[in-house]
Amino acid sequence: MLWQALTLQLGYNATLVAIGAILLGFAAGVTGTFLFLRRRALVSDAISHATLPGVGLAFIVMVALGGDGRNLAGLLAGSAVTAALGLLAVQWLTRRTRLAEDSAIGAVLSVFFGFGVVLLTVIQTMESGRQAGLDSLLLGSTAGMLRSDALLIAVGGALTLILTLILRRPMIMVAFDEDYAAALGLNIRQVDLATMGLVMAVTVVGLKVVGLILIVALLIIPPVTARFWTDRTERVWLLSGVIGGLSGFVGAAISASAPALPTGPIIVLTGFSVFAASLFLAPNRGVLAAVIRHVAFQRRVHVRQGLLALAHGQPIYERYTVRLLHRAGLSRPDGVATEAGRARAAKALLDEKRWEILRAMPDHEAAAALYDGMRPIETVVTRDQLAEIDTHLAAPQEVPA
Amino acid sequence: MSGAEFVPLSLTPILIGVFAAIACALPGNFLVLRRQALIGDAISHVVLPGIVVAFLITGTVTAWPMMIGAAAAALLAVLLIEAIRRLGGIEPGAAMGVVFTTMFAGGVLLLERSDTSTVHLDVEHALMGNLESLIWLDAFGWGSLLDPEALAGLPPELLRMGLSMIGVVAFIWLFWRPLKISTFDEGFAQVMGMRTNLIGLSLVAVSALAAVAAFDAVGSIIVIAMFICPPAAARLMTDRLGAQVGWSVVFATLSAVLGYVLAGYGPLWLGAEDSVSAAGMIATMSGIVLGLAALFGPARGGAQG
Numbered sequence: 254m255l256w257q258a259l260t261l262q263l264g265y266n267a268t269l270v271a272i273g274a275i276l277l278g279f280a281a282g283v284t285g286t287f288l289f290l291r292r293r294a295l296v297s298d299a300i301s302h303a304t305l306p307g308v309g310l311a312f313i314v315m316v317a318l319g320g321d322g323r324n325l326a327g328l329l330a331g332s333a334v335t336a337a338l339g340l341l342a343v344q345w346l347t348r349r350t351r352l353a354e355d356s357a358i359g360a361v362l363s364v365f366f367g368f369g370v371v372l373l374t375v376i377q378t379m380e381s382g383r384q385a386g387l388d389s390l391l392l393g394s395t396a397g398m399l400r401s402d403a404l405l406i407a408v409g410g411a412l413t414l415i416l417t418l419i420l421r422r423p424m425i426m427v428a429f430d431e432d433y434a435a436a437l438g439l440n441i442r443q444v445d446l447a448t449m450g451l452v453m454a455v456t457v458v459g460l461k462v463v464g465l466i467l468i469v470a471l472l473i474i475p476p477v478t479a480r481f482w483t484d485r486t487e488r489v490w491l492l493s494g495v496i497g498g499l500s501g502f503v504g505a506a507i508s509a510s511a512p513a514l515p516t517g518p519i520i521v522l523t524g525f526s527v528f529a530a531s532l533f534l535a536p537n538r539g540v541l542a543a544v545i546r547h548v549a550f551q552r553r554v555h556v557r558q559g560l561l562a563l564a565h566g567q568p569i570y571e572r573y574t575v576r577l578l579h580r581a582g583l584s585r586p587d588g589v590a591t592e593a594g595r596a597r598a599a600k601a602l603l604d605e606k607r608w609e610i611l612r613a614m615p616d617h618e619a620a621a622a623l624y625d626g627m628r629p630i631e632t633v634v635t636r637d638q639l640a641e642i643d644t645h646l647a648a649p650q651e652v653p654a
Numbered sequence: 655m656s657g658a659e660f661v662p663l664s665l666t667p668i669l670i671g672v673f674a675a676i677a678c679a680l681p682g683n684f685l686v687l688r689r690q691a692l693i694g695d696a697i698s699h700v701v702l703p704g705i706v707v708a709f710l711i712t713g714t715v716t717a718w719p720m721m722i723g724a725a726a727a728a729l730l731a732v733l734l735i736e737a738i739r740r741l742g743g744i745e746p747g748a749a750m751g752v753v754f755t756t757m758f759a760g761g762v763l764l765l766e767r768s769d770t771s772t773v774h775l776d777v778e779h780a781l782m783g784n785l786e787s788l789i790w791l792d793a794f795g796w797g798s799l800l801d802p803e804a805l806a807g808l809p810p811e812l813l814r815m816g817l818s819m820i821g822v823v824a825f826i827w828l829f830w831r832p833l834k835i836s837t838f839d840e841g842f843a844q845v846m847g848m849r850t851n852l853i854g855l856s857l858v859a860v861s862a863l864a865a866v867a868a869f870d871a872v873g874s875i876i877v878i879a880m881f882i883c884p885p886a887a888a889r890l891m892t893d894r895l896g897a898q899v900g901w902s903v904v905f906a907t908l909s910a911v912l913g914y915v916l917a918g919y920g921p922l923w924l925g926a927e928d929s930v931s932a933a934g935m936i937a938t939m940s941g942i943v944l945g946l947a948a949l950f951g952p953a954r955g956g957a958q959g
Contacts, residue, residue, distance in 0.1 A: 289748055292745055292747065292748075293747075294745075294747050294748045294751050295692060295747045295748075295750070295751055298692075298695070298751070345948075346948060349948065349954070349955075350890055350948045350951075350954045350955065351889070351890070351953075351954065351955060352686075352886050352889065352890070352948075353686075353689045353691070355689050355690070355691045355692050355747075356686050356689075356691040356882055356885075356886045357886075358691075358692065359691045359692050359694065359695055359878060359881065359882035360879075360882045360883050360886055360941065360944055362695065362878070363695075363875060363878035363879035363882060363883065363937050363940075363941075364879060364883065364937055364938060364940065364941025364944070365941075366875055366878075366934075366937070367875045367876075367879055367933065367934040367935070367936070367937020367938050367940075367941070368934060368937070368938045368941070369934070370781070370782050370875060370931045370933065370934030370937075371917070371930045371931050371934035371935050371938060373931070373934075374928075374929075374930040374931040374934065375921075375926075375930055378926070378927070378928040388778060391777065391778075391781075392762055392777060466699075466758065467755055467758065467759055469751060469755060470751070470752070470755030470756065470759065473748055473751035473752055473755070474751075474752055474755070474756075476748075477742070477744055477748050477749075477752055480744070481742065513766045513767055514763070514766070514767075515762060515763065515766055517759065517762075518758075518759035518760070518762045518763045518766075519759075519763070521755055521756060521759035522756065522759050522760065522763065525752070525756040525759075528752060532738065532741060532742055538742065538743065540741050540742075543741075
């Protein structure tokens, strides 16, 4: 069943929904990247919660006009209106009062959502509202979807994605370097507005698939995940889009493969699995890479200190150091240096002495700043400079017999 | 309205609503000033998996296991946010977004996959609470307030919420000075020898306590709204912290009472038959209060010179 779902063989509707989820996830991943880089990830939470009263109002209006309150296109249109109002409220509160953005976000999301709940209870008391099923928009549900709704989601996802790709250049510029973008003549406020418009589009299209409580995850998790793998903006957004699309696809497929697997949570958990894997496994920024780096560094310190101790003829008490030296063939298991170990120890001592001389020379201040007790001096100075340093070394002395 | 109707049906929900509002608004003052307002939002989302797991372990919907589960989930969330922030070098807002959405999604999935048809446990209940159902059936009028037999039948949520509020008040009162100093000038607080990390952590812990207790009684919308709206509105009224806390309590009480009354009786006045969600209405009222404060509050634009 899952295999069929993953290969899009569960029927026309499920396929449309899966395609819609891929497109939506991709658009969300790309749009989310710019929110994330602008450090405004949680604004999307306010926008998504602000859709609820719009859904309720749209239902009431459609019923009052004698239509079917459950028309998805109408509900989504209504949700876009209040989402925009919510966004305006956040901006108004942050700009006009001294409240910080996080307070504004929290206030808008709770108040709009609260009002939406009031409207939902009104709808429940309406004649036609008993079976409204509007709560499916809270958590997303693609089971038993109408064909027109599935089509709407696929088309909506495609349109959002196209818009995102068209707008991505100015958004990259603003996210990357606001001043530079302004100097190039871009209107920062308009670009920000466009970003927020895309967030709204993603939210509205995502209502039926992911649900309004969790859509924010689709905007946050992919860019955060992508950021682990690369430092380059133009790759972050692409990777983020791919991760978003993948989460959408796998989530929609798993959800379609069995009952009682709500689409939204599955998509979010899929995304989180990718995130968790990246957190641990990503090169450079991942936890595993950091641990490996730390261990390697520790070893270098131990070996270096061990060699210096050998050079001074001091005993080594640290077992780990002896083990490392022995494994490298530099000492015997009891900590006595081998031939190779004595040579390396002498070299270490010589390096240390050279560094000492270098650090005392005012001309080499920049090179001396690189001293960390482990760096081979040849990597810092030229051969000529090394020769100059060596002239300061004390001449070899005869060892008394 | 006669006492015979008001006392059993409306007195206890209003009191519980007010207690919950105040318990959340008090720590909210500091969270708003510290730019941690969204912690309330995060906590109220992660509470869901906590109570679901508690239900799956105990098999019943009773208060204490649920509160413990919710508190454990809140703690886990704070730890996870901190771990992701540190390990991944991710900004706090995004780290929070990753954690609370994932935990909420996990909670929803657990809930859908397990058989909860026999008990009253669903996502809507978690979001919206059921303030209206916390009635005092043993009461017959104002006289019942002095009748020990009737008092024994008070909804247990009233006592729990009252105690939680007293706990929050005690915390704020006892730690007023360190809280105040570390909120406004963390560097100075450290120089004074205060352990600012510990103060910040205990503030979050107390907020979580208030959130979990309130959540049990009134649902998570009120929790988020009360953490932010009354303190934010209060901040637009005054420059002094003491006065701000005072205003926030007034606003929280006002929102709770007005919201409950409007939800219960407003539709009747408009000619409709059924009441609307009290939790939603209380959140809406707190938003209206905040809107008015943002338009007319004397300190809305910044410090007054």
